[in-house]
Amino acid sequence: MASTEWFQADRYRAKEGLGVWEHKGKAAIAGLGNSPTTRRWDGDLSTSLGAWTMLAAQRALDDAGITKDEIDGVISCPQGMGDEWGAERGYFPAPYDSEDGLSGVSAHWLVKNMGLENVKTTYHAPGCMSTALVAGAEVVGSGEAKTILVVRGTGNMPGRYHQTPGDTVGGPQQWTNPWGWQLIPQIAFGFDQYCRKYGSNHDRMAPFILNQRRNGSMFPEGFYYQNRPDDLNLTVDDYLASRWICKPMNMNDCDLPIQTAGAFLITTGERARQMKKKPVYILNHVQQRGVVRSSVETLAETEEFSTSIANKCFEGSGLTAAEVDVFNPYDGFTLFTQSFLEGFGWHGVKHGEAHDFYGDDIRVEGSHPFSSSGGNNGNGRTRWWGFYDSVQQLRGEAGDRQVQVKAETAIAGAFTPQVSDWLVLGTSPD
Amino acid sequence: MKVLISFDVDGCLENGDPPGPITLDMVRKAQAKGAIIGSCSDRAPSAQRTLWDRAGIVYDFVTPKYGLPEIMEKFPADKYIHTGDRNLDEQFAKAAGFDFYWENEGAEEPWLQYLDE
Numbered sequence: 001m002a003s004t005e006w007f008q009a010d011r012y013r014a015k016e017g018l019g020v021w022e023h024k025g026k027a028a029i030a031g032l033g034n035s036p037t038t039r040r041w042d043g044d045l046s047t048s049l050g051a052w053t054m055l056a057a058q059r060a061l062d063d064a065g066i067t068k069d070e071i072d073g074v075i076s077c078p079q080g081m082g083d084e085w086g087a088e089r090g091y092f093p094a095p096y097d098s099e100d101g102l103s104g105v106s107a108h109w110l111v112k113n114m115g116l117e118n119v120k121t122t123y124h125a126p127g128c129m130s131t132a133l134v135a136g137a138e139v140v141g142s143g144e145a146k147t148i149l150v151v152r153g154t155g156n157m158p159g160r161y162h163q164t165p166g167d168t169v170g171g172p173q174q175w176t177n178p179w180g181w182q183l184i185p186q187i188a189f190g191f192d193q194y195c196r197k198y199g200s201n202h203d204r205m206a207p208f209i210l211n212q213r214r215n216g217s218m219f220p221e222g223f224y225y226q227n228r229p230d231d232l233n234l235t236v237d238d239y240l241a242s243r244w245i246c247k248p249m250n251m252n253d254c255d256l257p258i259q260t261a262g263a264f265l266i267t268t269g270e271r272a273r274q275m276k277k278k279p280v281y282i283l284n285h286v287q288q289r290g291v292v293r294s295s296v297e298t299l300a301e302t303e304e305f306s307t308s309i310a311n312k313c314f315e316g317s318g319l320t321a322a323e324v325d326v327f328n329p330y331d332g333f334t335l336f337t338q339s340f341l342e343g344f345g346w347h348g349v350k351h352g353e354a355h356d357f358y359g360d361d362i363r364v365e366g367s368h369p370f371s372s373s374g375g376n377n378g379n380g381r382t383r384w385w386g387f388y389d390s391v392q393q394l395r396g397e398a399g400d401r402q403v404q405v406k407a408e409t410a411i412a413g414a415f416t417p418q419v420s421d422w423l424v425l426g427t428s429p430d
Numbered sequence: 431m432k433v434l435i436s437f438d439v440d441g442c443l444e445n446g447d448p449p450g451p452i453t454l455d456m457v458r459k460a461q462a463k464g465a466i467i468g469s470c471s472d473r474a475p476s477a478q479r480t481l482w483d484r485a486g487i488v489y490d491f492v493t494p495k496y497g498l499p500e501i502m503e504k505f506p507a508d509k510y511i512h513t514g515d516r517n518l519d520e521q522f523a524k525a526a527g528f529d530f531y532w533e534n535e536g537a538e539e540p541w542l543q544y545l546d547e
Binding site for chain 1: 440448457472473474475476480481494495496515517529
């Protein structure tokens with residue numbers, strides 16, 4: 001197995017009006033695994049993305065109580081989130097003789113180096129673990145494979161993150177990059193528009209940020225828990241004094257790039273019931289790829305995208321907003337998270353009400369345990385903590401983070417309102 | 431000569447993440463020779479205070495990276511030094527009128543030449 005194809009675009013559930021997912025409840029998440037975390041890779045091959053992806057995969061197998069012989073499929077988001085190691089630094093002996101295994105991990109790299117001899121199906125999914133997870137849901141739900149690993153390594157190399165040294169640019173970015181219009185200013189602009197429309201301000205984000213850190217302090221797999229627990233004691237003054245990145249976005253609105261790897265084991269509902277842990281059934285999967293009408297995404301478009309995500313999640317799963325117990329939308333830039341909260345109408349939150357909601361009791365012990373994972377703000381950038389926490393919550397295995405409200409259904413997703421992928425989960429397949 | 435030394439944390443001080451080459455003993459030594467010492471980092475001020483407290487060092491200031499001008503205003507000195515491991519440290523230091531040393535240069539304790547005067 002020398003290469004892997006991209007998962008077919010027409011198999012993502014990206015449109016409204018598709019009805020209940022035909023494979024609802026046929027697939028389940030039965031295993032979770034995460035490697036340790038660190039801020040940056042130090043060049044030690046034992047902590048490379050490849051090594052840590054294998055470790056995460058093995059942990060997911062152990063969590064499910066099965067051996068690698070049972071794995072017949074692997075889906076990977078093959079690119080890391082960080083920069084390439086680069087040939088100029090020099091590669092290593094095989095299997096670390098290219099970028100594969102260092103700055104990203106392909107499905108075929110994992111199959112070969114983990115000795116997954118019974119794998120017959122592999123796919124790649126671009127951009128996020130979330131995309132790989134929705135592909136995994138479809139692969140198992142449709143019967144194409146029975147028991148699969150879905151993996152991703154983040155990757156964060158020594159040195160500065162995502163510098164853009166080139167002085168030329170082509171394609172659509174020629175219209176935006178020369179004046180600095182990229183994702184960060186777009187998100188900051190969107191938040192500013194939100195505050196102007198609904199009469200709010202950036203200071204009112206503080207309760208949400210502090211609660212994310214608090215939830216992170218109860219997430220042993222997370223980066224801050226393992227490496228920088230002091231950063232979890234963030235105060236309101238700390239948050240308000242944080243350096244502006246692109247006003248009104250400050251440093252503590254941004255998730256921290258880290259080095260780690262994660263794995264989810266998805267199998268059939270029937271097989272999951274025979275495995276070690278309580279099955280968490282996949283009730284629907286959703287993709288959002290919004291089309292922005294110009295080079296600037298307007299607040300109206302952001303709200304339209306979030307509403308569409310929610311509509312698709314509800315329609316395909318048969319759930320209503322009131323039936324969603326655990327809600328873990330992405331928070332990598334915290335300034336768009338309110339869009340998900342309001343788009344889904346979780347706990348009755350309507351447009352413009354998110355900041356009031358943040359000021360209420362959103363602790364995991366409370367009646368509105370929003371983002372019980374602590375998200376990527378509370379655990380470092382992976383974009384999969386929300387899925388991980390949702391499974392743990394539905395299993396009743398979230399430890400100190402376990403919500404005190406009913407935990408029978410969950411929704412998690414990443415990345416932005418415009419571009420994201422989502423799973424609807426439940427303790428029952430129906 | 432009154433010298434103020436500002437230390438970045440991560441990648442600079444030994445108790446940073448990642449650990450840097452400047453040891454806490456170097457900090458203690460500078461302080462014992464009369465330097466005003468503190469940290470200037472993107473780590474939250476509360477986290478900076480905790481790091482100093484855990485090290486048993488009575489710091490004079492902690493500040494976000496953009497806070498060096500305010501530190502200069504608050505603490506009169508003859509020499510202002512910031513040491514860090516990122517271009518951003520250099521940018522903020524120079525903009526505030528601080529001398530800047532990279533973390534590996536800081537590990538050579540260049541401030542001693544002024545403190546010994």
